[in-house]
Amino acid sequence: MKTPNPHPVGQSAPDRAPEDACRHIQRIQDAAALNMVLYAFCELRLADRLAQGPATGPELADWLRINADAPDVDVSKLERFLGVAEAGGLVTRSTQGYELTTAGRTLDSSAHGSMRPGVMWRGTDLSRMAMASLPSTILTGKPSALQGASGLYDCLQRQPAADQRTFDEFMSRFSDRIASHVATCSFRHIEGECAFVGKQYVVDVGGGRGTLLAETLRNHAHLRGVLVELDRVADEARDHLATAYPDLTGRYEVVNGDMFKEVPPRPQAVYLLSRVIHNYGNDQCAVLLKRLASAMGESGPGAELFLMEHVLPEDPQMEDARLHPSHALDMIMMALTVGGQERDLFALSRLLTDAGFILPAAEAKPDLPAGMTLVIARINPDASPPR
Numbered sequence: 001m002k003t004p005n006p007h008p009v010g011q012s013a014p015d016r017a018p019e020d021a022c023r024h025i026q027r028i029q030d031a032a033a034l035n036m037v038l039y040a041f042c043e044l045r046l047a048d049r050l051a052q053g054p055a056t057g058p059e060l061a062d063w064l065r066i067n068a069d070a071p072d073v074d075v076s077k078l079e080r081f082l083g084v085a086e087a088g089g090l091v092t093r094s095t096q097g098y099e100l101t102t103a104g105r106t107l108d109s110s111a112h113g114s115m116r117p118g119v120m121w122r123g124t125d126l127s128r129m130a131m132a133s134l135p136s137t138i139l140t141g142k143p144s145a146l147q148g149a150s151g152l153y154d155c156l157q158r159q160p161a162a163d164q165r166t167f168d169e170f171m172s173r174f175s176d177r178i179a180s181h182v183a184t185c186s187f188r189h190i191e192g193e194c195a196f197v198g199k200q201y202v203v204d205v206g207g208g209r210g211t212l213l214a215e216t217l218r219n220h221a222h223l224r225g226v227l228v229e230l231d232r233v234a235d236e237a238r239d240h241l242a243t244a245y246p247d248l249t250g251r252y253e254v255v256n257g258d259m260f261k262e263v264p265p266r267p268q269a270v271y272l273l274s275r276v277i278h279n280y281g282n283d284q285c286a287v288l289l290k291r292l293a294s295a296m297g298e299s300g301p302g303a304e305l306f307l308m309e310h311v312l313p314e315d316p317q318m319e320d321a322r323l324h325p326s327h328a329l330d331m332i333m334m335a336l337t338v339g340g341q342e343r344d345l346f347a348l349s350r351l352l353t354d355a356g357f358i359l360p361a362a363e364a365k366p367d368l369p370a371g372m373t374l375v376i377a378r379i380n381p382d383a384s385p386p387r
């Protein structure tokens, strides 16, 4: 199935006047430089320090000398850097020194839903190499950053342990931002009973460290949970859940498994699939969704799938659609996965209906925080059983 171009012919944004055109290119280039400022701010853990209270340039330099084990910190370079961080909206200055702005506070590693792991992930060798190799990915059709690995997760397995943890931490902190909305069914456009009422199980497929699952279990005392993950992440999930959610002990199981081969059936279940299918091409998605449909067929009537993705905007005339966050992610998927891509609602719906689902809430399109969209699907009773 071909994904429609998000910018159909004749609907491009209006062109710029010549004097604005160079400024536009300059702004894109500058955003790349500011991205490095963001990375350095996180790498140096300046938000962690400033979350404790304001500090002057010399105080921050002293803190770095000790905490970054860097006796030669250059105060004037640090202050120049902080001036750019101020212009970029990460800090403000008062008589007491530098303070975090609201945006700067999201970079504190202990903040709920911290953005720091995501920034650090984009700074890993693998991420940088992937974006740098975009031209060759286009020219050869192959994401050269994967260096012969069969896909992102195979490649991740070969990365330094610290980078693997950064990726998992990034996923987990991102889940923090949507978990309470999903767990409480707080969707802006869907009315009626929460999908978890009257269910017995929630099964999170490719659920990372289990944040989404755990928040759902906490909000619904009658539910039991299952997390399906690859070996390496499953071990991390067990540690994370035991440490961060000791109150849930005995209510969940972590299953080491390959979701393309088996998805465990559970009675009366809601299945969660969050940010998984954007890692794969349409053929692999079809295999996975059929596995899910088959498990849900055994789960009994009322089984539901919550599919959560960063959906490409459908209307290119929308102001935000010209450069939507899902466009950047789409390029990352192109450079870092085999066939992975962001999709618009039309393409997601096609994948689901082809695999034997119906979308009772297709019109609802509830938007989750962090630019995510939730699509709710059920088994189509009239479809032939998935093979």
Ligand SMILES: C[S@@+](CC[C@H](N)C(=O)[O-])C[C@H]1O[C@@H](n2cnc3c(N)ncnc32)[C@H](O)[C@@H]1O
Pocket: 153, 171, 172, 174, 175, 205, 206, 207, 208, 209, 228, 229, 230, 233, 257, 258, 259, 260, 273, 274, 275, 276, 279
């Ligand atoms: C992009 S992450 C999303 C994690 C989580 N669902 C979230 O939204 O934060 C995709 C997850 O799928 C897991 N995964 C990838 N391939 C898998 C497979 N074949 N079987 C089970 N899990 C897999 C990865 O380990 C990773 O944790």
